[in-house]
Every structure is written in C-alpha cells, then in structure tokens.
Amino acid sequence: DGGITQSPKYLFRKEGQNVTLSCEQNLNHDAMYWYRQDPGQGLRLIYYSQIVNDFQKGDIAEGYSVSREKKESFPLTVTSAQKNPTAFYLCASSIGLALLDTQYFGPGTRLTVL
Amino acid sequence: GENVEQHPSTLSVQEGDSAVIKCTYSDSASNYFPWYKQELGKGPQLIIDIRSNVGEKKDQRIAVTLNKTAKHFSLHITETQPEDSAVYFCAASRRSGGSYIPTFGRGTSLIVHP
Numbered sequence: 621d622g623g624i625t626q627s628p629k630y631l632f633r634k635e636g637q638n639v640t641l642s643c644e645q646n647l648n649h650d651a652m653y654w655y656r657q658d659p660g661q662g663l664r665l666i667y668y669s670q671i672v673n674d675f676q677k678g679d680i681a682e683g684y685s686v687s688r689e690k691k692e693s694f695p696l697t698v699t700s701a702q703k704n705p706t707a708f709y710l711c712a713s714s715i716g717l718a719l720l721d722t723q724y725f726g727p728g729t730r731l732t733v734l
Numbered sequence: 735g736e737n738v739e740q741h742p743s744t745l746s747v748q749e750g751d752s753a754v755i756k757c758t759y760s761d762s763a764s765n766y767f768p769w770y771k772q773e774l775g776k777g778p779q780l781i782i783d784i785r786s787n788v789g790e791k792k793d794q795r796i797a798v799t800l801n802k803t804a805k806h807f808s809l810h811i812t813e814t815q816p817e818d819s820a821v822y823f824c825a826a827s828r829r830s831g832g833s834y835i836p837t838f839g840r841g842t843s844l845i846v847h848p
Contacts, residue, residue: 721834
C-alpha cells in the first residue's frame with residue numbers, strides 16, 4: 621500500500637519545547653516538502669528537498685529545521701524559535717521538481733503548543 | 735515571487751447546481767496550474783490540472799479554464815453532489831532555480847446542500 625504517512629495525527633507540546641514531526645513515503649519519490657496550513661490561509665512552504673542530504677528553505681523557514689538522511693524520510697523539527705507553531709502541518713512528495721510532477725500529500729499532523 | 739488570489743473563500747450551493755472558483759496569479763512566467771481537493775482531516779489531493787498551452791480541460795463533471803493574458807484560471811464543477819463538499823485549492827507553479835514550486839491560493843470551502 622503505497623503512500624505518505626505522517627505521525628502522529630495530533631501532537632501537543634508545551635511552549636519552549638522542540639518537537640519533531642514524522643513524514644515517511646514509500647513511493648520512491650526524490651522530492652519531499654513540508655507545508656504549514658492555518659485557517660483561511662493557503663499552504664505555505666516551509667522546506668523542500670530535491671534529493672537525499674540536500675534541502676532548501678521555503679517561504680517561511682524561520683524557526684524550523686529539517687533533515688533528509690534517507691530518501692523515504694523527511695522529518696520536520698519545530699523549534700522554540702518558531703513564534704506561532706500551532707498549525708496543521710502537511711508533508712508532500714513528488715517524483716521530482718519538474719514542471720508537471722504531481723505532489724502527493726500525507727494526512728497531516730495538527731500541532732498544538734500550549 | 736508569485737502571488738495567487740482565490741475567490742470566493744466560501745461557496746454554498748444546492749445539489750445539482752454548478753460551482754465556480756476563480757484564481758488570479760501575478761507571475762506571468764507561471765505555466766502550470768493544478769487544483770487540489772482537501773476533505774476534512776485529510777491532505778489535499780490533485781483533481782485536475784492545466785498547462786499554459788491549453789485553454790480548457792475537462793474531466794467528467796469538473797473543468798478548468800485558463801486565460802494567460804488576464805492571468806486567471808477557474809475551476810468549474812457541474813451537477814454538484816454532497817460529496818463534492820470540501821476545501822479546494824488552486825496553485826500556480828513558478829520556477830525557483832531549476833525547480834518548479836507551486837504557490838497555493840487560500841482555499842475555497844465548498845458546501846453542497848442536499
């Protein structure tokens with residue numbers, strides 16, 4: 621059963637703590653992405669990775685970090701430097717970053733910082 | 735960078751009616767325009783897309799039109815059904831270095847009343 625998995629579905633953390641969100645794909649895709657979704661907002665790009673051991677900042681990378689040690693995995697760490705971390709986080713993957721490469725999204729993780 | 739405006743933010747229709755969602759974009763170099771459907775608690779899924787060398791594309795009850803001169807594109811859903819109720823996102827793909835990264839609109843919440 622191919623696809624993208626994100627865990628957990630809901631995550632609660634105290635303010636000031638770092639938290640890591642998991643994203644795994646078994647689609648053999650080279651490219652992976654992290655988006656943030658807030659109510660009434662579109663999807664805003666945090667980071668993306670075109671290949672293992674390489675990643676690029678998106679539009680709102682401040683307060684976030686990523687790693688891409690394996691092709692299948694692209695974890696996102698929300699650090700204490702992120703001023704407003706409560707949001708719905710979506711991971712996506714695509715074959716590559718060519719024009720028509722479709723993005724496939726995971727089910728998302730809703731992070732609430734108390 | 736690219737800016738994508740999407741209207742309306744909420745659209746309420748009766749079952750069987752048509753629904754139209756409109757998007758405008760700012761970067762004339764954008765040349766790929768996908769539409770995504772996001773059901774509650776799930777990640778977005780691609781439902782239809784259009785390239786800049788095409789003016790219209792249809793897939794059963796959904797169609798997308800593109801006006802490159804005016805820099806706007808629209809999603810049309812005919813004979814709406816309750817299961818069409820979801821949030822719909824448009825996107826425009828822009829070139830970033832050697833990669834194409836989509837910029838998303840803010841979404842339209844479509845409600846189809848039975």
